[in-house]
Amino acid sequence: MAFAAFATAEAQPQAPKRKSRIALLLLLPGILYLVLFFLTPLISLTLTSLQVPSEFGDIGQYDYAFNWQNYVDVVQLYWPHILRSFGYALAATVLALLFSYPLAYFIGVKARRWPLLQSLMLVLVIAPFFISFLLRTLAWKQLLSDESFIITSLKALSLLAPDAHFTGTPFAVIFGLTYNFIPFMTLPLYTTLERLDLRYLEAGSDLYANPFTVFRKITIPLSMPGIVAGTLLTFIPAAGDYVNASRDFLGGPDTQMMGNVIEANFLVLLNYPAAAALSIILMAAILVLVGIYVRRSGTEDLL
Amino acid sequence: ACANTGGGSAKPSAAADTSETDKTLNWANWAAYIDEDDDGNYPTLVAFTEETGIEVNYEVAVDDNNTYYGKVKDQLALGQDIGADTVCLTDWMVGRWIRFGYTQELDHANIPNLANLTPALQDPDFDPGRKFSVPWQGGFAGICWNKEAIPGGLESVEDLWNAELKGRVGVLSEMRDTIGLLMLQNGVDIAGDWGDAEFEAANEILREQVESGQVRNIKGNSYLEDLKSEDTLAAICWSGDITVINAEAGDKWEFAIPTAGGTLWNDNFLVPIGSPRKTNAETLINYYYEPEVAAEVAAWVNYITPVVGAKEAAIAIDPALAENQLIFPDEDTLSQAHIFRTLTPAEEQKYQAAFQSILLGS
Amino acid sequence: MGLGDWLLPAYTIIAFVFLLIPIVYTFVFSFNDSIKSNIAWRGFTLDKWLNVCNVEGGAVCQAFGNSIVIGLVATVIATTLGTMIAIALVRYRFRARSSISLLLFLPMATPEVVLGAGLAAQFLAVGVPKDMLTIILAHTMFCISFVVVTVKARVASLDPALEEAGRDLYGSPSQVFWRVTFPLLLPGILAAALLSFALSFDDFIITNFNSGSVSTFPKYIYISASRGIPAEANVIASAVFIIALVIVITAQVSRAARVRRLAKL
Amino acid sequence: MAVREFAERGADLELVGIQKRFPGFTAIEELDLVIPAGSFFALLGPSGCGKTTTLRLVAGLEEPTRGRILIGGKDVTDTKSHERPVNTVFQSYALFPHMTIIENVAFGLKRRRMSDPMGKAHEALKLVELDHLAQRRPQQLSGGQQQRVALARAIVNRPALLLLDEPLGALDLKLRRQMQLELKTIQEEVGLTFLHVTHDQEEAMTMADTVAVMNKGAIEQMGAPEELYDLPRTAFVANFLGQSNLFTGEVVGTTADAITVEAAGTRIVVPAARSQKHQGEVTVGVRPEKVVLHTEAPTETAGRNLLGPGRVIDVSFSGVSTQYLVDLGALGTLLVFAQNVGFAPVAGLGTEVWLSWDLTHGFGLADELAETGRFPADDSTTSIAVQRREALVSELEEH
Amino acid sequence: MAVREFAERGADLELVGIQKRFPGFTAIEELDLVIPAGSFFALLGPSGCGKTTTLRLVAGLEEPTRGRILIGGKDVTDTKSHERPVNTVFQSYALFPHMTIIENVAFGLKRRRMSDPMGKAHEALKLVELDHLAQRRPQQLSGGQQQRVALARAIVNRPALLLLDEPLGALDLKLRRQMQLELKTIQEEVGLTFLHVTHDQEEAMTMADTVAVMNKGAIEQMGAPEELYDLPRTAFVANFLGQSNLFTGEVVGTTADAITVEAAGTRIVVPAARSQKHQGEVTVGVRPEKVVLHTEAPTETAGRNLLGPGRVIDVSFSGVSTQYLVDLGALGTLLVFAQNVGFAPVAGLGTEVWLSWDLTHGFGLADELAETGRFPADDSTTSIAVQRREALVSELEEH
C-alpha cells in the first residue's frame, strides 16, 4: 500500500561490504535506465531550451543554438506565473500541514490502542489514491460552482458576498492543491508520529512540562522528519501542478501557474524552447528551495 | 540527435493503400459529432457497414485542434500511421496539415457525391479545389444566454460586457471565434484583408474584459459545463451545442448570431499521411455526401451540413428541423456569418501568442 | 483531560468527511441518468453500471484497459530495477554512492511537467513515436525512485545476522537469497509494486506529454472534462475505488484478526 | 506554572488501597505502602509483577482505578504529572534524542524557571562524571552513559521523591556496582526519598533500607534486607531472594521453642518463633550458606539438624565460593555454598557427605512449594507484550 | 553441496597468528589459540574487546586480515561460511521471522539434505522443551524461548564446533543458571566442541573447562577457571575475574620461596612461585574472600600477612555473604567478604579491625594497576557505532 513508501523501519546495523561486482550488476540496469530516461531528457531539455526558431520555418520548427535569451524572455514574460506557482504551492503546503498534523496525530498516537481502527483510518486517508484525482477535482468544481448548495448556503449565511464566486479564483486553486496533496502530507507525518515514543512525552511531563510545552518542545521536534518529508512531498508536485489551476478545472485566467504556461507553450503555441526553459527554471528553483529548506531544518541526511 | 523538430523540411510520403484487402476504417472525430442511438450505436455507420462491408472504428479522439495535433504530429512527421485513417479538423488546422504535407491527396473519382458540396465551400484558400480535404460539418460562433436569468436576451457582443453580467460571462478559447466575433463587433471584415492593428484592437478589448473580471473564464468545449452549472449566464458559443444542452438540461438557453455578425467554421475530413486505407476513407466520405445520410446526421448533431440536398431530405424526417436556421441556414443567415481568413505561419504564431497571453493571465 | 479528549476525535471525523466528499459525489453521480455530461442530477439509474463499455464505442473501457496494461508493465519493470538498486545501496559500499542517491532523489524532486516535457522533448529529438511504449518507459522512470525508497527501508531493517545465520546453517548464497532474504523483503517489494501501480494508474501529467494518440483513463477524463464527463467514467472510477477498498480493508481486518489471535496465544 | 523551590528534603509517600486495572488485566490488586521521608526503598519482584505500574501511578503517568496517593501528606491522586514533586529515571532512560545531553539535563530546571539552569545542569553532569560529553546527543553515548545522564536529569531537580525504574539494568556488573555506590551516596547526601524498582535482588539488598518483594500485583513481604533474607515468610520470597533448600512435611512434634517436621523420613527441627505455621503440612528451609558439609559422619548434636549421608553430584567453582549439589535421595537435592578460603574444593564429585546446620537458621513458611518444570514458563509479560506490539507494527508496515 | 554427515565428535580449533583490521580500527591484534576437541571453551572479556569478531572469523562470516584458521586440522581460512562444519548461536538469535519454529530448526538439515529433517528438528526441540511451540513463529515467543530455539537450531546440526555468542545474555538470572546447566549437559552428552563467548565471568567460570580472558583484541590469560581465579597474571585479569585487593610497592626482600613488597610502609609477603615479577615495582594482591577480619589485634604469625588496624567504612549485606569495606589509611581501601554463617555481621560500621591472610593466597602481577576514574570510560565502541548508524539510516529512510 502506498503509505509504506513513507514508512521507515528500525534500521539494523549493516556492515556494507567492500566494493563488489555484484553491486555493479545490481545497480547497472536501473541506473542505466534513469540515465537514459531521466538524465538525457534533462540534457536534451536543456538543449531545447536554447533553440531558436528556424529561419523561414513554419510554426513549431526550431534549430539548435545557444540562445540563452530564451531564459530572459520567459522570465520577463512569465515572472508572475513563477511567483504564483511558488506562492500557491507554499500556501497549499502550509494548509495541508495544518490540516494533516492533528489528523496524523490522532491516527498515529491516539489510535494506537485500536490497531484495527488505526488501519481503517489509514485506508481512508489513502482512499483518494484509488479514485482518479482528475475526477475528484472535477467533483469539487461542481460542488463549489456558483449555484451549488455549498456556495448558495454560504451566501445565504452572508459568509460570502452575493456576487462572490469560488471557482476560477486563487482560493479555488489553492484549495484544490491542498486537497489533492493531503495524503502526501498525512502519510509521512503518520509514519513518524506512529513511531513517536510516548515515553519521551511522559519524561517531559515528569520534568514539569505542561502539555503545551511537551508538544512544542518534544512532539514537534521529534516529528520533524515527517514534517520535512511531508512538506517536500506536497510542495514539489504542487509547484509543478497544472491540473488544479487549469481553466477547465478550478482555475481561471488569472490563476495560471507555471505548469499551465509550460503546457500551453508546449502543446498549443508549439514554442518548445520557451517550455523547456521554463521547465529548467522550475526545476532549478525547486532544487534550490528544497536544498535551503532541508539545510535549515537540519535534516540534510534526508537527501 | 536528428533535429527533426516538428514539421521538418522533408515531407513524409504517403503509405501504400491496402484498402482492397483491409476492409476496416479508423475515424477520429469530436465528441457528439455523429448520430447516436440510445444503445450507443451510430445508425448511419451501421448502415454504411451493411452497404460497403467496411468495419468502421469510430473514435472520439479529438478534443481540441491543438492538443490533437500535439499528440500526433511526431508520428505524422515520420509518415507513420497515427491510428486514424480519417480525422475531422477545423479549417485552419487542416491548412497547417496540408502545408506540412501530412495529408494524402484525395482521389475525387472515388467520391462522386462530392458534386453535392455547397459551392461556397468548394474552393477555400487553404485547399484550393478540395484536393486534400472535404467538409464534414460546420457551424456558427455567436452568443448565447440563460433565458431564465436574462429574459430580455442579448443582441450583440457588446451586451456581454453589461455590468449586470460581471463575472458571469464565458468566452471560447478558440482564438478565431472569440477574436473573430470581437473584430466583427469592431466592424472588421474578418474574411478580408486585415492586419495587426485590427487584431490588437480586438485582443485588447478581450484583455480588458478578462482583467476587469467581466469574463469569468476562457474555455474550450467545457464552457457548456459552466453554462449548465450557471457559473456563467452568457457566453460566446457554438451554434450546435445550445440545441444539445437544451435537450439535455431543460430548455433554458438561447443562441443568436450577434448583430455585427458571427463566425462560420468548418471541420473537414482529411486522410493522414500514414494511413494505408485511403480508399476506404474516400468511400466513407462519399457515403456521407448522400443527402439522406447527411440529413440524418445533421438532424442529430444540429450543425450545418455542407451537403446540397440535405435540407430537402430533412423535410422528410422533420419539417420543423428544416426550418432551423442553425442547421439549414438560408442566404440571409449565411450572410451574417463570416469565415476567418487563413493566417500565415508568422501571423499564426504571433496572434496565438498574444491570445494565449490573455488565457494565461499575468 | 476534558477538552482534548473529544476535540481531536471530532476534528478527525470532520477531516474524514472533508476528504471523502468528492469521492461520495463521484460515486453518487455514477448513478445519474445523464445524457452527455454528468452535471445536473437527472434521476437514478443503474444503466451506466450495466453498460459501462457501450458509450462512445467503448472509449472509456479501452482507456481503462490501457491504463491497467501500462500500470502492470511499468510496475514489474520498476519494481525489479528498483529492488536491485535498493539492495545494492544498502548492502554494498562503492564510490559513486552519493551521486547515485542524488540521481534517485532527483526524479522525486522534479515536478511532473518537467519530467513529462523533458521526456517528450527527448522522444521528439530521437524520433521515437509516442505510443504505449513511451508511456510505459516514462512511468517506469518515475516509479523507480519510489520503489527504491520503499524497498530500501525494508532492506535496511533486515537484520544482516539473519542472512549470516542462513550461511552459517549451510545455505549457499543463492539459497540464502531465495529462502531468507527474498521472503523477508517480499512485503516491502509488494508495497513498492502497489505504490508504483497506483502512481502509474493515476498519472496524467507525464502521460499527457508522452502518450501520442494512446488514451489512458486519466487522459480520457481530462479530455472528456472539456465537454462533460460521461457517468461511465464515474462508474469505472467508483468500481476501482470499491474494489481497492474492499481488498485493502479485507487485508487489514484479517491482519487485525491474526494479530488478535496471536495475542491470545 | 509557579516557580518552585528545590525540595528541602525528601517527602514521604503513602499509597492507600491502590488498585490498577488495565482493560482485561488487573496489574495491581490492592496495594498499601508507606515510605518514610528520606529513606531508600526498593521494590523487588519478577518481571511483570507490577513494579513499573506502581511507579507510574506515583509519577502520575497512570491513574489508579481505585485508591489514593499521598506525597508529603498531600493527596496528589488528581494532580497532573507535571505538577507532582516527583522525578523518574525511566527503565528506558527516555532521553530526548533531539537535544544535547546538557539540554536534556537542564530541561526540568527550565520548565520550572530555576535560575542558572545550565550551571546546575553542568553540576549534575559532573556528579555523574559526564560533563565532558555535555554537547553530545544521547545516541552518541553508550548505554551506561545514557543511564547516568538519565540519573543526572532527574537528580538535578532535587525532587522530594525520586523514582528509579531499574536504572542500572543496562550496566555490566562492574559499572553497576559503582553506580549503586554512587546512587546511595547521592541519596544520603541529598536526603531525598528514593523509590527504587529492580529485579536484581542483590542490588535491592545492598542498597535499600527497606525492601518490598512484590509478586503478581501484591506485596508478599517487606522489611529490612537482612530480616527478609534471614526469615522469608513464603516460598516465593525464600526462592526469589537468594536460594533456599526447602523440605515439606507433616509437623510431628511441637514444643514451646521448636517444631519438628518429618520430611521423607527425616526429622528437621525449626524454631517455633521462626515458623509461620505450627501444624499440618509445613514447608521448612535453610539457606545454602548456612549448611555445613562434612566428609565424615559427624556426631549428632542437640543444636543442629543433621542430614545424610548423600552424594555430591555437582561441584561448581564460582570464584568467591564453591557450590555443591548434594543428592540426598528421597529428600531431594540440596545446595551448599562454601566460601573458598582454602584452595581446593572440600569435597570432590561423588564424595559421600553429611550436611548439618544450626537449628536456629531454619525457617518455616506460610505456604507450600509449587512444583516447576525444568524451564519455568517464561512469561515475562512485558517482554511478550512488547514483542507482540513490535510484530504487529512491523506487519502493518510491511503492507 | 555434497551431502554431509553429522560430526561424529567435536573437532579441535586452531587459530594461528590471526589479525583482523576493520577500516580504521584493528579489532584483533595477534591471536593464537588452540581449543582441543570436545572441550568447553569460554572466551571472556569486556564489551568491545573482540569476542564477537573472533567468533565471526571462525564461522567464516568475516575474513581475517592475516593468519590461518584450522578446524579438525583442516585449514578452512578460505572456505566459505556455509561449507564450514561450524554452527553459531547468535548474540541476537537471528531466528528467521518468516518461518515457524520447526522450519527454523530444520533449515540447516534441509540445506544439507539430511534424511528426516523434521523428525530430527522435533527431537532437538524436545531437548530444549519447546516442542509444543513448534508451529509458532519466533515473534510469538519470549526472549528466553527464542534463545532456546536458537540453540536447538544450531545443535540439531551436530556441528563439529558450536559457537555461542552470549547465548544467555537476555535471560534473567534464574533461567540463565538453568540454561547453563542445560548447555553443559548437552555439550557433555553430544561431545561437541563449544566455543562460548560471554562477558559474564561467573558464567564462564562455572561452565567452561578452559577460560580465556580477552582484552583489547588479545588474550591476556588462559587456563582452567580455578587456576585463573587463583593466580591471575595481570591487573586486568585480577579485577575482571572477580575482585581483588591490590597493592603496589617496591620489592624489599627476596628469598627462594617468597618476595617481600613494601607498600605504603607495610610489608606484604607473596610466594615467589606465585609472582610474575621478582624485583622493582610489583603489584601484589589477594582475593577478598581470602582475607579474615579480626576485631581484636591478632598476634603476628609467620604464615600470614597482617594489616591494620583499619576502620570499617561500609558494610553491605548481600544475602549469602557480607561485604566489608575497610579503610587502611595510606594503603587504601580493602574489600573483605565473609560468608554469613551466623546471623549478625561480625563488625559494625566504624569498628576498628585488623586484616590477615594466609601468605600462600597472595599473588604478584606482571603489570601495574592503572588508575581509573570513578566511572571507567564507558566506550563500548560497538554500541555507539551501532546507534549512530541506526540513527543515520533511520533518518535517511524517513525521507
Ligand SMILES: Nc1ncnc2c1ncn2[C@@H]1O[C@H](COP(=O)(O)OP(=O)(O)OP(=O)(O)O)[C@@H](O)[C@H]1O
Ligand atoms: N497498558 C497496559 N495494558 C494492559 N496490561 C498492562 C499494561 N501495562 C502493563 N500491563 C501489565 O501489567 C503487568 C505489570 O506490568 P509492569 O510493567 O508493572 O511490570 P514490571 O514489574 O515493571 O515488569 P518488568 O520487570 O518486566 O519491567 C504486566 O503483566 C503487564 O503485562
Ligand SMILES: Nc1ncnc2c1ncn2[C@@H]1O[C@H](COP(=O)(O)OP(=O)(O)OP(=O)(O)O)[C@@H](O)[C@H]1O
Ligand atoms: N565492521 C566493523 N568496522 C569497524 N569496527 C568494528 C566492526 N565490527 C566491530 N568493530 C570493532 O571491533 C571491536 C570488537 O568488536 P566485537 O563485536 O568483537 O566486540 P565484543 O567483544 O563482541 O563486544 P560485546 O561484548 O559488546 O559484544 C569493537 O571495538 C568494535 O567497535
Ligand SMILES: [Mg+2]
Ligand atoms: Mg518494569
Ligand SMILES: [Mg+2]
Ligand atoms: Mg559481541
